[in-house]
Amino acid sequence: MIRFYLLVLGVFFSGLSSAQNQPAAVEENVLSLNEFLAYVKEYHPVAKLANFEISSAQAELLKSRGAFDPQVMVDWKNKEFKGTEYYDVLNSTFKIPTWYGIEVKAGFEQNQGQFLNAENTVPDDGLYSAGVSVPIGQGLFINQRMADLRQAKIMQDLSQAQSDIRLNHLLSSAVMAYLDWYLANREVKLFDDFVGRAEVRFDGIKKSALSGNIPTIDTLEAGIIVQNRKLSLEQSNLKLIKSRLQLSNFLWFEDNIPLELDPFVIPEELSEGSLDPVLGTNFLQLENFVLEDHPKIKALDYKIDRLEVDRQLKAEMLKPQLDLEYNFINERVGQFENFNTNDYKAGLFFKLPLFLRKERGNLKLAKIKVNEARLDLDYESLQLQNKIQASRNEILSYNRQLSTFQSIVTDYASLLRAEERKFSFGESSVFLINSREVSLIDSRLKEIKVFEKLLKSKVELFNVLINDISLD
Structure with missing residues (x-):
């Protein structure tokens, strides 16, 4: 030394x-x-x-803070066998998480192939979408992030x-x-x-x-x-x-x-x-x-x-999970003259444990x-x-x-x-x-x-x- x-x-x-x-x-x-x-x-x-x-x-x-970073996701799948294109599926998404559990999304799909699943059928030039995902119940005012x-x-x-x-x-x-x-x-x-x-x-x-x-x-x-x-x-x-x-x-x-x-x-x-x-x-x-x-x-x-933040989070877990998602879809991005409100994708997810014993126990411990x-x-x-x-x-x-x-x-x-x-x-x-x-x-x-x-x-x-x- x-x-x-x-x-x-x-x-x-x-x-x-x-x-x-x-x-x-x-x-x-x-x-x-x-x-x-x-x-x-x-x-x-x-x-x-x-x-x-x-x-x-x-x-x-x-x-x-990284949990609130915008995300770009690309999912591409392709299958060819003996000269036949079974499918070519491209699904890209841009997502922006916000403070109150709401997520703003934009996406693009372009799919083709002889054996393409019917639900993946989109126009030849692809399909654009924009929308939001909103937690109506659990996670609206406080969530893990x-x-x-x-x-x-x-x-x-x-x-x-x-x-x-x-x-x-x-x-x-x-x-x-x-x-x-x-x-x-x-x-x-x-x-x-x-x-x-x-x-x-x-x-x-x-x-x-x-x-x-x-x-x-x-x-x-x-x-x-x-x-x-x-x-x-x-x-x-x-x-x-x-x-x-x-x-x-x-x-x-x-x-x-x-x-x-x-x-x-x-x-x-x-x-x-x-x-x-x-x-x-x-x-x-x-x-x-x-x-x-x-x-x-x-x-x-x-x-x-x-500890008070943790208590609030545990109290939030007593609420049922009810997530709504709604996306407008259009063949051309930016062409609002052809925009039709009847063209959309929507979804709903609901979850509620019947007795809530785990959630009530966690809340009691937090208090x-x-x-x-x-x-x-x-x-x-x-x-x-x-x-x-x-x-x-x-x-x-x-x-x-x-x-x-x-x-x-x-x-x-x-x-x-x-x-x-x-x-x-x-x-x-x-x-x-x-x-x-x-x-x-x-x-x-x-x-x-x-x-x-x-x-x-x-x-x-x-x-x-x-x-x-x-x-x-």
């Missing part, structure tokens, strides 16, 4: 070695959420599959709604992967900072111990702290690598080439409101949200429309399916309303929790600075500094976790607004 490293600054590509040779440019390689989603929508295979679904529906619509065309048109709209659901689900998953990558980066930065602090403190304590100002045992405790911080950093780096690879699953380029995210690419800095303009999840936009515009509600509406679909629509509408309200309450709660944790982090940072100042005067110990630092790290991690829940709750709200599919 061909792999590329993706470096983003106006979107350009570079190898890993060249990126390593340019450490000063690392901070410039920022992949923003908007750029990332643009790549997903443009090149991801699932996004292309959504377009194929629409194309397939358009092909089905074209196919169903009308139902197929209506359902194909509905299916086109349904495919668009399903395509939107598929694409939006892809975008929801992509945003989740981006958030995991962003939060893993934050954890790495957090532990990298505390590793640096622990190493500086260890160097200072070691120098003080060597000069005899503090007990040597303090260097052992300070060294253990350094190792613990490095262990936490390594665990965070592993989490970052996994999140980076997970994010790479959503990065593709032209010709279905998968991309791999370069280790030096970093996410943009996010705040509590960063996702709102991208996902449309601020509460002002929610006030203008129309439930009927939700892709899933649209899809259920289109499903009901399709049940329509009722089931309507109940499903009502249930999903109520569920969506409740999920939207639950998501709003969740976001408000996480906002309040985040504000509280930010205040706690500030207070713990003040306590740590005060403890370090006391230690510099010889009034504290490495144990107390480590205790304060552990409390600060724990509160910072909790702050990051709540921030993660806040952002992901907005993605969940976005998912409810456009998909209503549960995300892991």
